[in-house]
Amino acid sequence: MDTGILLESGTNELEILEFTIGNNHYGINVAKVKEILPYTLPTPIPNANVCVEGIFMPRDTIISIVNLAKALGLPDSNDQSKDMYILTNFNKLNAAFHVHTVVGIHRVSWEAIIKPDATISSAGSGVATGIIKLEDKLIIILDFEKIITDINPETGxxxxxxxxxxxxxxxxxxxxxxxxxxxxxxxxxxxxxxxxxxxxxxxxxxxxxxxxxxxxxxxxxxxxxxxxxxxxxxxxxxxxxxxxxxxxxxxxxxxxxxxxxxxxxxxxxxxxxxxxxxxxxxxxxxxxxxxxxxxxxxxxxxx
The missing domain is CATH 3.40.50.2300 (Response regulator)
Known part of the structure; x- marks a missing residue:
C-alpha cells in the first residue's frame, strides 16, 4: 500500500480505510495498514485460537491471519472471491485481518469521530473506538489492539x-x-x-x-x-x-x-x-x- 497518503502530523485529521464484514461497515486507521492483498487459502496452525485462520508468507515474512468475522462474532463470507487481507503493523507486531471487501479510503477530522457510549463500548469489553457517519452509513472504527490482545494477552x-x-x-x-x-x-x-x-x-x-x-x-x-x-x-x-x-x-x-x-x-x-x-x-x-x-x-x- 502506498503510505504516501498518510497526512502530515498536527492537522487533527486521519485517513480511514473502510471495509466490510457481511453488510457491516468498519474502519481502520491507514497509519496501521502496510498492504492490502487478495484472499488466498491460508496454512492452518494446529491448536491455534479459533479466530486465527492460519498463516501465509507474503514478501518472505510469515504473517498470522485473524478471521475478523469470527473475532466480531459475525458469519463467515459466503463468497471468498472478493475477500481481502489487510496487512497491519502496530505495537511492533505484523498481523493480517481477513475481511470481506475493501471499500476505500476517507480523510476525516478527529472531531468528526464520535466516541461510543458505555452501552456500545464499556471499558475492557467493547471493540469499537469510534463511529463516523458518512453519507447514509455508519462506519465503526475497530480497536485492533484489543482484538489482538484478546487472542494473545502477551501482546498487550x-x-x-x-x-x-x-x-x-x-x-x-x-x-x-x-x-x-x-x-x-x-x-x-x-x-x-x-x-x-x-x-x-x-x-x-x-x-x-x-x-x-x-x-x-x-x-x-x-x-x-x-x-x-x-x-x-x-x-x-x-x-x-x-x-x-x-x-x-x-x-x-x-x-x-x-x-x-x-x-x-x-x-x-x-x-x-x-x-x-x-x-x-x-x-x-x-x-x-x-x-x-x-x-x-x-x-x-x-x-
Whole structure:
C-alpha cells in the first residue's frame, strides 16, 4: 500500500480505510495498514485460537491471519472471491485481518469521530473506538489492539516490566494522561501508581487534555498542576499529534515534557512526532520504558 497518503502530523485529521464484514461497515486507521492483498487459502496452525485462520508468507515474512468475522462474532463470507487481507503493523507486531471487501479510503477530522457510549463500548469489553457517519452509513472504527490482545494477552501492556520498580518512594509529581481507552487508561494509571507516581490526572482525548492545560495555565500555577503529559495518538475530538503541536507552540505550555505512548510508533511516526516537538515516543507494550522516560524527563526538566 502506498503510505504516501498518510497526512502530515498536527492537522487533527486521519485517513480511514473502510471495509466490510457481511453488510457491516468498519474502519481502520491507514497509519496501521502496510498492504492490502487478495484472499488466498491460508496454512492452518494446529491448536491455534479459533479466530486465527492460519498463516501465509507474503514478501518472505510469515504473517498470522485473524478471521475478523469470527473475532466480531459475525458469519463467515459466503463468497471468498472478493475477500481481502489487510496487512497491519502496530505495537511492533505484523498481523493480517481477513475481511470481506475493501471499500476505500476517507480523510476525516478527529472531531468528526464520535466516541461510543458505555452501552456500545464499556471499558475492557467493547471493540469499537469510534463511529463516523458518512453519507447514509455508519462506519465503526475497530480497536485492533484489543482484538489482538484478546487472542494473545502477551501482546498487550507488559505490566511485568515494572515489577522491579514497585518498592520506590511515593512521588506526587502531577502527570496528565490523554488516553481514550478506558481500560488502557486504568492500566497505565495502575502501573504508574505501582512505580510510585500517585498524582495522575486522566483525560479521555486530546481536546479534554488541552482544555485542562489551558485551565491550569490560566490559574497561574501551571508548575504545580502538571509536570508531564502522556498522550496516545489515536483519539476522537483531538489526536495526540495535534495536542503535542498545540503544547509545543504555546510559550508557557511548551516547557512541559510530552511523551507519546501509542501503538502507532514506527520510524515514520517518530519522525512526525519529533517534528512536532515530542520529548519521547514509545510503543504501548513498553510500560517499563514509559516509567523510565518519566523519571528522566522530570529529573532533567526543572519546570
Amino acid at each position: 501492556l507488559k505490566v511485568s516490566d515494572i515489577s522491579h520498580l514497585m518498592d520506590r518512594k511515593r512521588n506526587d509529581t502531577p502527570i496528565l494522561i490523554a488516553e481514550d481507552s478506558g481500560l488502557l487508561s486504568k492500566l497505565i494509571t495502575e502501573c504508574l501508581h505501582k512505580a510510585g507516581y500517585s498524582n495522575i490526572i486522566n483525560t479521555s482525548n486530546g481536546r479534554e487534555a488541552y482544555d485542562k492545560l489551558l485551565e491550569y495555565k490560566a490559574s497561574g500555577n501551571l508548575d504545580e498542576k502538571v509536570r508531564c503529559v502522556i498522550t496516545d495518538i489515536e483519539m476522537p475530538q483531538m489526536d495526540g499529534h495535534h495536542l503535542t503541536k498545540l503544547i509545543k507552540e504555546d510559550s508557557v505550555l511548551q516547557k512541559i515534557p510530552v511523551i507519546i505512548f501509542s501503538s502507532l510508533i514506527t520510524e515514520e511516526m517518530k519522525r512526525k512526532g519529533n517534528l512536532l516537538g515530542a520529548d519521547m515516543q514509545m510503543s504501548k507494550p513498553e510500560i517499563g520504558s514509559l516509567v523510565e522516560a518519566i523519571d528522566k524527563l522530570i529529573g532533567v526538566k526543572k519546570i
